[in-house]
Amino acid sequence: xSFKQDCKQLLKPYYLFNxxxxxxxxxxxxxxxxxxxxxxxxxCEFDGxxxxxxxxxxxxxxxxxxxxxxxxxxxxxxxxxxxxxVANLILWFYADxxxxxxxxxxxxxxxxxxxxxxxxxxxxxxxxRGANSLEEELARDKRVVWFVAFYTVWNxxxxxxxxxxxxxxTDFGMENLKFGKVDVGxxxxxxxxxxxxxxxxxxxxxxxxxxxxxxxxxxxPLIDSKGKVTKFLFSDENIKAAFDLKNLYDNCKxxxxxxxxxxxxx
Numbered sequence: 001x002s003f004k005q006d007c008k009q010l011l012k013p014y015y016l017f018n019x020x021x022x023x024x025x026x027x028x029x030x031x032x033x034x035x036x037x038x039x040x041x042x043x044c045e046f047d048g049x050x051x052x053x054x055x056x057x058x059x060x061x062x063x064x065x066x067x068x069x070x071x072x073x074x075x076x077x078x079x080x081x082x083x084x085x086v087a088n089l090i091l092w093f094y095a096d097x098x099x100x101x102x103x104x105x106x107x108x109x110x111x112x113x114x115x116x117x118x119x120x121x122x123x124x125x126x127x128x129r130g131a132n133s134l135e136e137e138l139a140r141d142k143r144v145v146w147f148v149a150f151y152t153v154w155n156x157x158x159x160x161x162x163x164x165x166x167x168x169x170t171d172f173g174m175e176n177l178k179f180g181k182v183d184v185g186x187x188x189x190x191x192x193x194x195x196x197x198x199x200x201x202x203x204x205x206x207x208x209x210x211x212x213x214x215x216x217x218x219x220x221p222l223i224d225s226k227g228k229v230t231k232f233l234f235s236d237e238n239i240k241a242a243f244d245l246k247n248l249y250d251n252c253k254x255x256x257x258x259x260x261x262x263x264x265x266x
Contacts, residue, residue: 006073014114015077021107022084025091026054039095050091057087078116079156116159123166124173126180130187131194134180138214143259145177145252146211147243150196152185155205161234165206168236172245176259177252195223203229210243218243 009015028034035044046054061080085107093100128134128148138146149165151158169179184191184198184205191198194216196207209219220242221232232238240246 009074009117010077012117014116015074017110017114018081018085019077021088021103021110022081024103025088025095029091029095038099049094053087053091053094057083074160078159082156115153116156118153118159119162119166121163121166122170124169124179125166126178128180128182128187128190130182131190131192134182134190135193137180138211142213143176143255145248146180147178148180148182148209148211150182150184150191150194150205150207150209152183152198152205154185155202157234158206161206164234164236164239165208168239168245172249174249174252174256176256177249203231206234208234208239208243 010019028038029046029050030044032044035041060083061076089100089103089107092103126137128137134148147168149161151161153159165179165181173179182190182194184196188198190196194207194209196202197204204221204223207219207221210217220234220239222230224230232242
């Protein structure tokens with residue numbers, strides 16, 4: 001998304017409340033009057049332990065944002081919210097047990113009432129309801145090449161990837177090159193059948209699998225012989241390069257043209 005679109009996205013309640021929760025301790029701790037009342041101190045300065053926690057938080061956010069492939073302001077915020085809120089939870093408990101309880105309740109309620117907004121822009125994606133639905137479609141016409149993304153709605157990397165996958169589907173989707181998605185959180189049978197771990201600690205979310213003639217031919221991220229997941233950055237350019245998407249598109253377009261020119265050969 002552009003910077004203007006990012007700013008517009010920030011006005012949504014999910015981002016406003018999470019930014020507030022992420023900055024709540026720093027704001028209260030550094031604001032004269034509020035600081036003196038809540039923390040019963042004369043100087044509104046961080047002590048050594050608070051500084052250590054905040055410094056560690058910055059390092060964790062930088063590392064995790066890089067691993068999740070965050071490339072825009074919204075991506076960075078989405079991938080960092082959980083860490084900033086946990087750090088705030090620790091800081092509030094460190095300062096006062098009651099304030100920690102209040103923050104924890106607010107944290108949980110906001111997570112239940114304000115889930116992260118899902119991508120709602122244009123796409124050319126078919127959503128499958130479990131492994132059977134996908135298998136039936138793969139078997140229906142084996143001339144179709146399928147790009148299928150396995151994801152969950154709660155995973156930040158999957159949320160960040162949604163607009164990228166949507167754009168790829170509108171740019172490259174055609175009659176014999178189709179894009180699909182399966183929510184392995186909602187349909188765990190699909191995750192099990194296609195070897196996609198849907199746990200909260202999974203390094204396989206999202207996963208893209210390419211099917212040709214009804215069979216898997218490639219996927220990202222890859223899994224080595226020892227079962228270790230190979231790191232993959234889900235950016236637009238990386239996906240195009242990893243799957244040679246431009247050549248695949250050209251080949252599918254050529255095949256489609258041949259079929260239309262020689263319909264009796266189908």
